[in-house]
Amino acid sequence: MDRLKAMHTFIQIAEQGSLTRAADVLDSSLPAVVRALAALEAHLGVRLFHRTTRRISLTEEGRHYLDSAREVLAAADAADRALAVEAAEPAGRLTVTAPVLFGHMYVAPAIVRFLQRHHKVRCSVLLHDRTVNLLEEGIDVGIRISALEDSSLVAQTLGSIRxxxxxxxxxxxxxxxxxxxxxxxxxxxxxxxxxxxxxxxxxxxxxxxxxxxxxxxxxxxxxxxxxxxxxxxxxxxxxxxxxxxxxxxxxxxxxxxxxEPPPRPVSVIYPHARLLPARARAFIEWMKAEFTGLRL
CATH class of the missing domain: 3.40.190.290 (D-Maltodextrin-Binding Protein; domain 2)
Known part of the structure; x- marks a missing residue:
């Protein structure tokens, strides 16, 4: 059962005062509306409506649940809107790691330019000369000077270093x-x-x-x-x-x-994810633009 969809159906039944009118508003069939309501009541373990052949009205439990359902759907809508805003303009905290000296000389200046462009992003920069485990240490993006061995990460090559x-x-x-x-x-x-x-x-x-x-x-x-x-x-x-x-x-x-041995690749690395936060996607693209073709 899609609980949010079931809540939306419940709210429409309550507001329309009719299963049939709710089905019309939802552009759904009457049997589908009846099934959604029955599934929601079974899940909650209470009856939400008094139903007769002539009318339908909320039970006491139904009146309490109506307020809660409206709050839940409003919060879900607000979350969707917030993500839509972030997708249009990256925002939120981003944690980045890089080797100490390379981070000081090249990565940190690029991050400063990124933040000057994206004012709503807050960035924590961690410079280490050890191999950092992004997943265990809660890091969004890393810059690494070596071949990638961890299959749980994605690497995009930016350039190479001798x-x-x-x-x-x-x-x-x-x-x-x-x-x-x-x-x-x-x-x-x-x-x-x-x-x-x-x-x-x-x-x-x-x-x-x-x-x-x-x-x-x-x-x-x-x-x-x-x-x-x-x-x-x-x-x-x-x-x-x-x-x-x-x-x-x-x-x-x-x-x-x-x-000289073969040059080492310089890569931007990040965890496998189909839906990266907009701030991480924007940062990865920024670093690619800043460093792709780098030959040192």
């Missing part, structure tokens, strides 16, 4: 520019993992190649590692966006470009 090896011009002048990744085995490397070594990925003639990079320092955060490389401490392996400002300033130089 993985690059860099060093300062001063370090390269003193120690030489490597022509092959194996030369890093004898160099000082600034690592991003706890411990004294890390494996850096390369590609040689279409085949993967890994080099055990070693150095006298490692960091658990990108920014100081990049600064250490710029200060001349050694080679570093970073995403291109993390070092491009210093490359542009001449503080770092990219080496071994012919051996």
């Amino acid at each position: 993985r690059v090896v860099v060093a300062s011009p001063a370090y390269l002048k003193q120690h030489g520019t490597p022509a092959h990744p194996r030369e890093l085995l004898d160099a000082n490397c600034v690592c991003l993992q706890p411990g004294s070594s890390a494996h850096w990925a390369f590609r040689e003639q279409g085949r993967p190649l890994k080099i055990a990079a070693r150095g006298n320092i490692d960091f658990n955060h990108i920014a100081p590692a990049v600064e250490a490389c710029a200060a001349g401490l050694g080679f570093g392996n970073f995403f291109s966006y993390q070092v491009l400002p210093m490359v542009a300033q001449g503080r770092l130089a990219i080496v071994l470009e012919d051996f």
Whole structure:
């Protein structure tokens, strides 16, 4: 039984004072109206109307239920109207996650521009360098720099980001520019993992190649590692966006470009849903317009 439809039928019977007239107003058949009323009364376990061959009138329970049914239908109409307004103009809270530095440099400015366009959206931005579970943590949309493995999510690729090896011009002048990744085995490397070594990925003639990079320092955060490389401490392996400002300033130089691994995809991800909120749909389209074709 469609309870809202049954309530609407009940209200029309009460207002028209006749099953036949209610059927006419509802553009329905008399048997259908009778069945809807009978189903509603059976569901409620009470009789809503006194019925005789000549007239129909509300019972005491029916009068109380009439007020409640009108309130329920009015609330349902209000909810429909609110969603229709949101569909026309996105509104409500949106939670977005992204990697820390990429979020700071690229995602946050794009979100600011989005909110300047859509004033009724409230956005919470969560920047993490761990893999965030959108469903468990109640997040609407994420920006991810990696291939999508979670089949419960949808990913739309925005662009790609290179993985690059860099060093300062001063370090390269003193120690030489490597022509092959194996030369890093004898160099000082600034690592991003706890411990004294890390494996850096390369590609040689279409085949993967890994080099055990070693150095006298490692960091658990990108920014100081990049600064250490710029200060001349050694080679570093970073995403291109993390070092491009210093490359542009001449503080770092990219080496071994012919051996770079395939670029990583940058994607906007969100849970599977046929009916995404308008604010989420609008944000996804905004990010696609902002970043599609991104090559860093």
